[in-house]
Amino acid sequence: MSDRFNITVDGKPVAAKPGETVLRACQREGIHIPTLCDDTRLDPMGACRACLVEVDGQRRLQPACAWKAAPNQNVKTHASSPRVQKHQDLLVSLYMADHKLDESGLPIETANSNQLRSWAQETRPVSLEAVEAPRAARAGDKNPYIQYNPELCILCARCTRYCDEIEAVNAITLTNRGSETTIGTAGMKGLLETTCELCGGCIDTCPTGALVEKKAIEILPHQLERKVRTTCNYCGVGCQMDLNVAKVNGQEKVVRVTSPPPGETVNDGNLCVKGRFAYDFIHHKDRITEPMIRKADGNLHAVSWPEALKFAAEGMNRVKQRHGPGALGFISSARCTGEENFLMGKVSRAAFKTGNVHSCAAT
Amino acid sequence: MQKTGARREEILHLLEELGGVTADNVREVARRTKVSEAEIWGSGTFYTLLKGGPRVRVCNGLSCRIRGSDELVAQLRAQGKEVEEVSCLGQCDRAPAALDENLKVFDKSRGPRGVTPANPGLAVNLAGEPDYTLAALDKARAMAPADIFRLLEESGLQGRGGAGFPAHIKWKGVSTQKETERYVVCNADEAEPATFKDRETMLRRPDKIIEGMAIAAHAVGAGECHFYIRGEFRAEYEAVKAALKRMEARLNFVSWYFHQGHGAYICGEETALLESMEGKRGMPRLKPPFPHEFGFRGKPTLINNVETLACVPWIFHNGGPAFKALGRTEAGSKLYCISGHVNQPGVYELPLGATLDELVAVAGGYEGTPKAFSPGGASSGFLPISKSSTPLDFKNLAKEGSMLGSAGVVVLNDTVDMAKAAQWQLEFFEVESCGQCAPCRIGSRYLHRQTTKYLKTGDPGALKHAGDIGWEMEEGSICGLGMVAAKPLESAMKYWPQEFARR
Numbered sequence A: 001m002s003d004r005f006n007i008t009v010d011g012k013p014v015a016a017k018p019g020e021t022v023l024r025a026c027q028r029e030g031i032h033i034p035t036l037c038d039d040t041r042l043d044p045m046g047a048c049r050a051c052l053v054e055v056d057g058q059r060r061l062q063p064a065c066a067w068k069a070a071p072n073q074n075v076k077t078h079a080s081s082p083r084v085q086k087h088q089d090l091l092v093s094l095y096m097a098d099h100k101l102d103e104s105g106l107p108i109e110t111a112n113s114n115q116l117r118s119w120a121q122e123t124r125p126v127s128l129e130a131v132e133a134p135r136a137a138r139a140g141d142k143n144p145y146i147q148y149n150p151e152l153c154i155l156c157a158r159c160t161r162y163c164d165e166i167e168a169v170n171a172i173t174l175t176n177r178g179s180e181t182t183i184g185t186a187g188m189k190g191l192l193e194t195t196c197e198l199c200g201g202c203i204d205t206c207p208t209g210a211l212v213e214k215k216a217i218e219i220l221p222h223q224l225e226r227k228v229r230t231t232c233n234y235c236g237v238g239c240q241m242d243l244n245v246a247k248v249n250g251q252e253k254v255v256r257v258t259s260p261p262p263g264e265t266v267n268d269g270n271l272c273v274k275g276r277f278a279y280d281f282i283h284h285k286d287r288i289t290e291p292m293i294r295k296a297d298g299n300l301h302a303v304s305w306p307e308a309l310k311f312a313a314e315g316m317n318r319v320k321q322r323h324g325p326g327a328l329g330f331i332s333s334a335r336c337t338g339e340e341n342f343l344m345g346k347v348s349r350a351a352f353k354t355g356n357v358h359s360c361a362a363t
Numbered sequence B: 001m002q003k004t005g006a007r008r009e010e011i012l013h014l015l016e017e018l019g020g021v022t023a024d025n026v027r028e029v030a031r032r033t034k035v036s037e038a039e040i041w042g043s044g045t046f047y048t049l050l051k052g053g054p055r056v057r058v059c060n061g062l063s064c065r066i067r068g069s070d071e072l073v074a075q076l077r078a079q080g081k082e083v084e085e086v087s088c089l090g091q092c093d094r095a096p097a098a099l100d101e102n103l104k105v106f107d108k109s110r111g112p113r114g115v116t117p118a119n120p121g122l123a124v125n126l127a128g129e130p131d132y133t134l135a136a137l138d139k140a141r142a143m144a145p146a147d148i149f150r151l152l153e154e155s156g157l158q159g160r161g162g163a164g165f166p167a168h169i170k171w172k173g174v175s176t177q178k179e180t181e182r183y184v185v186c187n188a189d190e191a192e193p194a195t196f197k198d199r200e201t202m203l204r205r206p207d208k209i210i211e212g213m214a215i216a217a218h219a220v221g222a223g224e225c226h227f228y229i230r231g232e233f234r235a236e237y238e239a240v241k242a243a244l245k246r247m248e249a250r251l252n253f254v255s256w257y258f259h260q261g262h263g264a265y266i267c268g269e270e271t272a273l274l275e276s277m278e279g280k281r282g283m284p285r286l287k288p289p290f291p292h293e294f295g296f297r298g299k300p301t302l303i304n305n306v307e308t309l310a311c312v313p314w315i316f317h318n319g320g321p322a323f324k325a326l327g328r329t330e331a332g333s334k335l336y337c338i339s340g341h342v343n344q345p346g347v348y349e350l351p352l353g354a355t356l357d358e359l360v361a362v363a364g365g366y367e368g369t370p371k372a373f374s375p376g377g378a379s380s381g382f383l384p385i386s387k388s389s390t391p392l393d394f395k396n397l398a399k400e401g402s403m404l405g406s407a408g409v410v411v412l413n414d415t416v417d418m419a420k421a422a423q424w425q426l427e428f429f430e431v432e433s434c435g436q437c438a439p440c441r442i443g444s445r446y447l448h449r450q451t452t453k454y455l456k457t458g459d460p461g462a463l464k465h466a467g468d469i470g471w472e473m474e475e476g477s478i479c480g481l482g483m484v485a486a487k488p489l490e491s492a493m494k495y496w497p498q499e500f501a502r503r
Helices: A022-028 A082-097 A115-122 A158-166 A201-205 A273-277 A305-323 A338-351 B008-018 B023-033 B037-044 B069-078 B135-141 B145-155 B167-175 B197-204 B206-220 B234-250 B270-277 B306-318 B320-326 B356-362 B394-399 B418-432 B438-457 B466-476 B480-484 B487-495
Strands: A005-009 A012-016 A052-055 A074-076 A146-148 A173-175 A182-184 A211-213 A224-231 A240-248 A251-258 A292-294 A300-302 A330-332 A357-359 B056-059 B083-086 B183-188 B224-229 B255-260 B301-305 B333-340 B346-351 B370-374 B408-413
Touching (some): A005 A022, A012 A022, A052 A082, A082 A115, A082 B438, A158 B037, A173 B037, A182 B037, A201 A211, A224 A251, A251 A273, A292 A305, B008 B023, B008 B255, B023 B037, B056 B069, B135 B206, B135 B306, B145 B306, B145 B320, B167 B206, B167 B301, B183 B206, B183 B270, B183 B306, B197 B206, B197 B306, B197 B333, B206 B224, B206 B234, B206 B301, B206 B306, B224 B234, B224 B270, B234 B255, B270 B301, B301 B306, B306 B320, B333 B356, B346 B356, B370 B418, B418 B438, B438 B466, B466 B480
Parallel strands (some): A005 A074, B183 B224, B183 B301, B224 B255, B333 B408
Antiparallel strands (some): A005 A012, A146 A211, A173 A182, A240 A251, B333 B346
């Protein structure tokens, strides 16, 4: 495209678009710049300082996430700048002095991963004494899903910005100042007493696992068998989600649901409370997994799909013959997709000749 | 996210009016302004003056520490008072300073406070009679903006808030924006430790500040003038308001607004100040964009320090070259605050580029044997007294790895332990860091704790990474606070290594 131009990154030409940041141009070309507070859905904040690069003509290091690319700009990342390298090593050192570490001295791994852990392995941090920042948690938060652990929080504010910029819910906020800064709510109340809708998007965007889902908190990412991409069946929007499967007592089970990365699917990394947290039905003992017919003994019995469909069709035809098509009505579920609703219309109008058809999603 | 109809700019003021941040007050402010409760809570908890409950506030700035602020705290607590130790109150000339429950200064009046005698030949002339005639404004309004900028350029006026940026470039920068909704903001959030020149200017010469703002508004085409004043400055607020009242009939070509701060040093940083005016947490913005293009409410905004604006009328009366000639190594006369171990602390107006020895001479001389001085607030670190003939200006102090900053000069004599002095300054930066970026938030706490540990154990190993962390704070922080927060320790270790040996 004619409006594209080149910048130079570590001596190599990189194509950029007008208005694009150095970070996005580099990401498209596969040039690695570490980030913590960046989320493609949010306005750049430049607070984590992980992505600082050298820009020609600038005295100070600049955040690639916010710095706009300009024609012929010369940028150096840690790959070619000892200054950026030293900055990264020392920044990681500081983060680690303010973070819960495991026995190996690395930032602790959590059920929601921890990008600081991998970054610490890519750099050469010096070992500093812990600063023991007095960040408050919200004691007594009784919400069933979302847990906040201030020992793992780096205050990148992705969660609070997500809650504001994407969900427009504003349940959580940066609170206090300086080393006392923490993630709080009005009155430091539990999430159930706020405007929080428990969408769990804060967990999804958290880079260090300071926010985790309370269920299956002991199952770490490397213990997962696989992820299965599927469509949420709670409504017709069609959100894509990943079922996280792990072996529990020797059996494969869905242990949590995560959203695919932003930009990949129609829901852009977002899910609602049902999609993200209401998956207990999958392995529930009362779940009906095959069609059933109530037989002469008064009890439900499992049958094959052809038998069940035949039985239902015969029953409805009997009603139609006895009372006319107007005696039949069809209501489809809000959990049906558009395609399924279309088929419901066909069944009603073409097969049974009645216009009595409705979807509960319409009201 | 800005909600339609929400009035965010009002929330901090309302919280203060209701008595501080409590869950109930936050709910009430949310009801009145349509701003979400969480945003109000988040903004409110940033500011120390919004902590509810009456208390006496005792300053723990450097000049007050060496004058016994710790003893004052103990004394007040023994009287059963609720006491909070707070960052520098800008009352270093009456150290140890304290504010009572109503934010009124405890004045122990140890004689008159030092100030240069009246002299119309000085740009600010603190001791002179206020002049409400607005004669300089009349001259300015008869001039085209381009001529005004030329006059400022000739005068060589540099921003007196700390950075020393040429004033005419800022002014021109605002006036050349396409956007015509523009603002003038006077930064009166003076809180750099050891600095009290703006305080004294507001009390004595508010006429000059207001006239300077009005000239600026005319020159850059702004429709509104906003005065952001440190929350602890109550008498100063009344003084400026009273002066405006005397002149307002002739100043109604712009609208005037006051904003009282709510307790946060960082709001003296211009973009944090703008955030605070918008009802947000006082966290500095990324620059660029600079305020002259994206300022208050996202519009072009001229932000100048009190003293910068107070110099402007004199320039219109006497011309650019005359102002320049008032200085020695750089342009103009300059308000220097001096406190610590000198006999007559105060604010003295001297040629820019005067030396410490000259300044101390007008301030009654050294008290005891001088050892160190801090030329421009906590941010400038410490210099040994052997540098007392260095011109106190922007350029020469930068060459020494220090800075003129806000010209808050503190002299320390040989009774002061430099490691202790560094620890006090580091405590200030830890408490006042906004917490937004990791280098400053974690680094300032780390250095403060390690220096404290060294003082306790005498083991210099506690400070073995201090140099690296100071480097990272300067390179990695978003704003100037983090960039300079390690300076007091770095400079003390550089010039007094023996005071950081094993003890």
